[in-house]
Amino acid sequence: ETGVTQSPTHLIKTRGQQVTLRCSSQSGHNTVSWYQQALGQGPQFIFQYYREEENGRGNFPPRFSGLQFPNYSSELNVNALELDDSALYLCASSFERGVGRYGYTFGSGTRLTVV
Amino acid sequence: AQTVTQSQPEMSVQEAETVTLSCTYDTSESDYYLFWYKQPPSRQMILVIRQEAYKQQNATENRFSVNFQKAAKSFSLKISDSQLGDAAMYFCAYRSAFSRPGRNNDMRFGAGTRLTVKP
Numbered sequence: 001e002t003g004v005t006q007s008p009t010h011l012i013k014t015r016g017q018q019v020t021l022r023c024s025s026q027s028g029h030n031t032v033s034w035y036q037q038a039l040g041q042g043p044q045f046i047f048q049y050y051r052e053e054e055n056g057r058g059n060f061p062p063r064f065s066g067l068q069f070p071n072y073s074s075e076l077n078v079n080a081l082e083l084d085d086s087a088l089y090l091c092a093s094s095f096e097r098g099v100g101r102y103g104y105t106f107g108s109g110t111r112l113t114v115v
Numbered sequence: 116a117q118t119v120t121q122s123q124p125e126m127s128v129q130e131a132e133t134v135t136l137s138c139t140y141d142t143s144e145s146d147y148y149l150f151w152y153k154q155p156p157s158r159q160m161i162l163v164i165r166q167e168a169y170k171q172q173n174a175t176e177n178r179f180s181v182n183f184q185k186a187a188k189s190f191s192l193k194i195s196d197s198q199l200g201d202a203a204m205y206f207c208a209y210r211s212a213f214s215r216p217g218r219n220n221d222m223r224f225g226a227g228t229r230l231t232v233k234p
Contacts, residue, residue, distance in 0.1 A: 033221065042119075042206055043160075045221035056221055088158060092222075103150050104222060106160035 002027050004093050004107035012113045013081050021076040021110045023091030031055070032074040033104060034066060035090040043090055049074055050096055078112075086114045117142045119209050121225035128197045129233050135182075136192045136228045138207030146212035149183070149190045150222070155203040163205070166190065168212070194230075202232045 005024045013019050025032050031050045035043035045058035049068035063079040072093070078085055088111050092104035118141045128134035140149070151163040166174045166183050173181050178198075182191045194201055207225040 035224075040227075042121075042224035042226045045223070048221065058221060090158075090160065092160070103148075103152075103162045103165055104160075105162075106152075108157060108159040111158075 004091055004105050006089075006091050006107035006110050008110060009108065010111045010113075012115060015081055015083060015114055017081050018077065018079045019081060019112065021078075021089050021091075021112070023074045023076070023093075023107060025072045025074065025091075025093030026105045029093035029095045029105065030072055031094045031096040032068055032072065033092045033094070034074070034076045035092065036060070037088040037090055037109070039087070046076070081114045083114050086112060088112075117144070117147075117209050117211070117223050119207050119223050119225040121205075121207055121228050123228045124226070125229045125231070127231045127233060128194070128201075130199060131196055133193060133195045134197055134230065136194075136205050136207075136230065138190045138192070138225055140188050140190065140207070140209050140223075142188070142209065142211075144211055144213065148210045148212060149181075150208040150210070151179070151181070151190075151192045152206045152208060152224075153201075153203045154206060154227070160206070164192065197232050199232050199234060202230055204229050 007022045033048040034046040037043040047057040048055045052068045065077045068074045088109045090109045091107045094104045120139045147168045149166045152160045164176045178195045204227045206227045210222045
């Protein structure tokens with residue numbers, strides 16, 4: 001089975017620009033969660049998508065938005081980039097049946113640098 | 116809100132010896148799941164071990180075992196016979212068993228412990 005793949009692996013953007021990060025979920029998984037991991041910190045929950053709908057959101061502003069497609073892949077979009085958005089963005093997929101007992105399968109992340 | 120605390124920013128262990136990483140959490144829920152993830156320099160988070168709160172028996176996976184103390188809200192990870200490949204960031208994580216579509220679906224992580232293994 002294929003794992004979770006994220007693209008691109010590294011990205012440099014200018015403050016005020018927009019960025020789209022992509023994630024292909026593991027085969028058989030129907031849920032994608034996105035996390036932001038600042039340097040030296042633990043991952044912070046951005047949002048989760050289940051069956052193409054947002055299924056929970058962390059404390060992030062509306063300029064962080066996302067999509068999930070019928071094949072369960074997902075995009076994270078960030079508008080009006082700020083310097084503090086520089087971080088590792090992790091995508092995680094899982095198979096959810098309404099109870100959160102499963103761990104996630106993570107991708108290797110996208111390192112975003114905003115200058 | 117549930118929080119996860121890892122009080123050891125860095126730990127060091129000699130190869131072949133045993134090390135214990137600490138984790139405490141705060142929750143008012145009775146049923147939940149706890150995880151330890153490993154993040155090597157490759158950045159990919161790898162699931163090490165998982166514990167279900169309603170199970171009293173501590174989970175084990177080969178050289179990895181946990182000491183789950185539900186009343187104390189403590190969930191420590193013991194690594195036996197440490198190997199050079201164990202060097203990484205280790206994250207403790209919590210997830211509610213009551214996750215439902217649209218509600219409380221995230222996994223909460225601690226700040227991590229950086230483990231160094233000395234040859």
